[in-house]
Amino acid sequence: MSSEIIQAETFLKRAVEKLGLSQEVYELLKTPERVIQVKIPVRTNDGKVRTFVGWRSQHNSALGPYKGGIRYHPDVTMDEVIALSMIMTWKNALAGLPYGGGKGGVKVNPKELSKQELEQLTRQYVRGIARYIGPDIDIPAPDVYTDPQVMAWILDEFVNLKMGDIQFGVVTGKPTLLGGLDTRVKATGLGVALVTKLAAEKVLGQLEGSTVIVHGFGNVGQYAARILSSWGTKIVGVADSKSAVYNKNGIDVEKLAEIKKKTDNVGDYPEGTKLSNPDDVLKMNADIIIPASIADVINKQNASEIKAKIIVEGANSPTTVEAEDLLTRKGVVIIPDILANSGGVITSHIEWVNNRMGMWLKEQEAEQRLTEKMTENFKAVWSYWENKLSRQGSVRLAAYMIAVERVVNAMKLRGQI
Numbered sequence: 001m002s003s004e005i006i007q008a009e010t011f012l013k014r015a016v017e018k019l020g021l022s023q024e025v026y027e028l029l030k031t032p033e034r035v036i037q038v039k040i041p042v043r044t045n046d047g048k049v050r051t052f053v054g055w056r057s058q059h060n061s062a063l064g065p066y067k068g069g070i071r072y073h074p075d076v077t078m079d080e081v082i083a084l085s086m087i088m089t090w091k092n093a094l095a096g097l098p099y100g101g102g103k104g105g106v107k108v109n110p111k112e113l114s115k116q117e118l119e120q121l122t123r124q125y126v127r128g129i130a131r132y133i134g135p136d137i138d139i140p141a142p143d144v145y146t147d148p149q150v151m152a153w154i155l156d157e158f159v160n161l162k163m164g165d166i167q168f169g170v171v172t173g174k175p176t177l178l179g180g181l182d183t184r185v186k187a188t189g190l191g192v193a194l195v196t197k198l199a200a201e202k203v204l205g206q207l208e209g210s211t212v213i214v215h216g217f218g219n220v221g222q223y224a225a226r227i228l229s230s231w232g233t234k235i236v237g238v239a240d241s242k243s244a245v246y247n248k249n250g251i252d253v254e255k256l257a258e259i260k261k262k263t264d265n266v267g268d269y270p271e272g273t274k275l276s277n278p279d280d281v282l283k284m285n286a287d288i289i290i291p292a293s294i295a296d297v298i299n300k301q302n303a304s305e306i307k308a309k310i311i312v313e314g315a316n317s318p319t320t321v322e323a324e325d326l327l328t329r330k331g332v333v334i335i336p337d338i339l340a341n342s343g344g345v346i347t348s349h350i351e352w353v354n355n356r357m358g359m360w361l362k363e364q365e366a367e368q369r370l371t372e373k374m375t376e377n378f379k380a381v382w383s384y385w386e387n388k389l390s391r392q393g394s395v396r397l398a399a400y401m402i403a404v405e406r407v408v409n410a411m412k413l414r415g416q417i
């Protein structure tokens with residue numbers, strides 16, 4: 001079983017038990033409503049046909065159409081996609097969005113494909129899932145290694161299959177010309193930065209002057225690091241999949257982004273210590289760690305050596321259950337993925353509303369709405385954790401309890417429970 005499934009099920013079970021709900025309700029909540037597997041044949045540039053496999057998991061639709069990204073990654077499994085779709089159900093419920101949870105994945109290393117092959121792969125995947133998606137049914141978005149260009153192909157293929165019926169709201173994270181928002185690209189990173197600020201104010205007194213390590217220098221990590229450094233924090237460590245760099249005097253994030261663009265390796269940053277094992281950066285001194293790469297990076301092997309007081313989960317599922325328990329006992333505050341990285345889907349919702357109204361909200365307004373919503377959601381979770389749980393257990397437990405209760409109440413109202 002994939003570790004994401006173990007995490008998703010364990011965290012759900014704990015919330016269900018704490019809410020006093022039954023084992024039957026737990027079974028009902030953990031089981032996805034539908035999982036689609038599709039075969040994706042791609043004719044590669046050398047004339048051969050390569051066969052890929054992809055999935056779309058539709059976990060729960062009690063609160064609205066399924067919503068969640070599509071990832072392209074060589075290690076994706078069906079179990080992982082199911083677990084991530086479950087996380088989306090709680091993320092969307094916690095954010096107060098009119099969405100259920102879904103997630104898609106294709107087992108592929110997109111870096112090995114040409115642009116043309118990637119387009120073909122995307123179109124074939126859409127052919128497989130088209131009858132199960134739509135603006136009122138299931139709305140995909142970007143995730144690991146997918147971007148606005150991939151979303152534009154999804155839109156185009158969907159419209160082709162629907163005989164020209166242009167429904168911009170079938171997918172979010174699109175380029176601006178096609179109804180997307182510029183803000184969407186930085187939204188997850190901005191949301192992560194916002195909750196980092198709010199958490200730092202609670203735990204450290206203030207954000208300014210604090211030191212931060214970012215694990216993962218893709219879209220989320222880069223924007224979070226940039227924004228936090230412009231807000232007066234010192235980014236002391238950054239890792240990508242190849243290596244890491246640590247400098248207690250601070251790293252120039254803009255310069256690092258330039259190097260990353262050129263060599264695709266943050267370890268090439270000239271000032272500081274290069275760590276050949278990227279995960280070693282997690283053990284270094286800093287007030288805050290932002291895991292913004294893949295799952296399980298904070299685990300029982302490194303949890304006891306972590307010195308940070310706050311962890312903000314930019315990625316989905318970056319902390320294993322054992323690590324969460326150990327760190328929570330030590331008093332480390334973990335701002336869970338379903339709260340910390342919800343800026344992306346919150347902005348997706350604004351895009352979707354724009355598309356359906358045929359009216360484009362200004363970027364500034366979108367950013368302001370994102371800020372208000374993230375702040376409101378953070379406050380709700382923090383106050384639940386402080387007042388209802390008296391800080392017993394993790395912040396994640398509080399976030400899950402709010403989300404699970406909302407979904408259960410919707411299911412009750414609809415007569416499903």
Ligand code: GLU
Binds near residue numbers: 144344345348
């Ligand atoms: N893939 C992102 C996530 O995990 C965004 C999903 C969306 O915008 O629908 O939250």
